Amino acid sequence: MRNQPVIRVQQVSQRFNTASGEFLALDNVSFDIHQGETLSLIGHSGCGKSTLLNLIAGLTLPSSGGLLCNNREIAGPGPERAVVFQNHSLLPWLSTYENVALAVRQVFRGEMNKSEMHEWIMHNLELVQMAHAHNKRPGEISGGMKQRVGIARALAMKPEVLLMDEPFGALDALTRTHLQDAVMAIQQRLNTTIVLITHDVDEAVLLSDRVLMMTNGPAATVGEIMRVDLPRPRSRVALADDSHYQQCRQQVLQFLYEKQPKAA
Ligand SMILES: Nc1ncnc2c1ncn2[C@@H]1O[C@H](COP(=O)(O)OP(=O)(O)OP(=O)(O)O)[C@@H](O)[C@H]1O
Incomplete structure (x- = not known):
């Protein structure tokens, strides 16, 4: 079973100063990431996924709230978070x-x-x-x-935690498939904790133990967190007909296109 959190995101808000004034990108975001889990961040473009990942990476610091890695405050980048x-x-x-x-x-x-x-x-x-x-x-x-x-x-x-910002986004579909499988195999072998930003619902469900769905910005926050209870190793071919896989897909699609539709 999942053990203690490796990463804790606690009431994190992130403001940016822009030419037109202060912009609240993230508002009061809290969640934990557990050892060995793969957590996907999904949400519409501009909702704040990279902002959140950069905070976990320690590349930026939050305006308020705090982030912990193994109970130590994240105050900058570190080799345990690649x-x-x-x-x-x-x-x-x-x-x-x-x-x-x-x-x-x-x-x-x-x-x-x-x-x-x-x-x-x-x-x-x-x-x-x-x-x-x-x-x-x-x-x-x-x-x-x-x-x-x-x-x-x-x-x-x-690293204890691999932070991946749309790692397969620029690749063709077949290469993306191969790399997704490679990352799943490596994760299984090393039990690495992975945080993955994706726009791809299938990728999120296939790779993740949990999918964190973010609300639209400004003031984006955690909308829903969905658990994906599918045994590993996972095969995309076998899962195509799996009812739990389909339910998970459906839940993410509903969140993105019905509960949080993006204004055109
Ligand atoms: N340094 C910054 N200064 C001002 N605004 C910023 C800055 N960084 C991000 N933002 C704003 O914060 C919001 C979230 O941006 P972010 O890049 O985190 O979104 P995202 O969900 O990763 O988007 P995408 O899916 O398109 O990559 C956006 O409105 C963006 O314009």
Whole structure:
């Protein structure tokens, strides 16, 4: 069963100063994320998903309220909370190996010797099936492959929590399918805690233990949290006919298009 929360988001509000005055993006958001769970954040464009993920990452600090990671206040970024962005953000002049190595050196300098680091880098590239391309630069590989390397780089930091901001958003449908399966397999193997932003209802249901649906902004907050009680490993083909899967899909669709329709 799920154990203690790794992340606690407690009464978090986020205001931004804009040219037209103060803008309240998030209003009084509270929820927990448990060890080993995959939690999706879904909501219409502009509702505040990235704002929330950035707060968990420690890239920004809340205007009020607080966030905890293992009961310690999140006051900035940390290697226990690795982020995978939509656009992989690899350094183009470095090989895939060197991109991962950079993160590994940052986190494990003094803890691992050179050969241990080498093995660890290759191990993580293997996890995402990219070891064969360790010498290639980002410009020489496909979008899906770059995204794999981005995931390897994040995993190589041995994070407790993997924060993914629409990691498959820029990929074609087939590549997206492969990467979703890869992330599910890695999660099963490592029991990583994952927070995933997505716009894709099927992706949210397939990958998640819980789906957090956000209300529309401004002053967005937690609308509903839905539990997805489907056994793992999950197969998208088998689930197509599963009644619980369909119910979950329906609940998210209803939330997005009936309870929180986006103004045109
Ligand atoms: N630095 C900022 N300054 C002012 N407003 C901001 C800032 N960052 C975000 N916002 C506003 O806060 C709201 C939430 O933005 P956010 O990017 O978190 O939404 P989102 O749900 O991730 O959107 P999308 O799905 O389109 O990526 C938006 O109205 C956005 O314009």
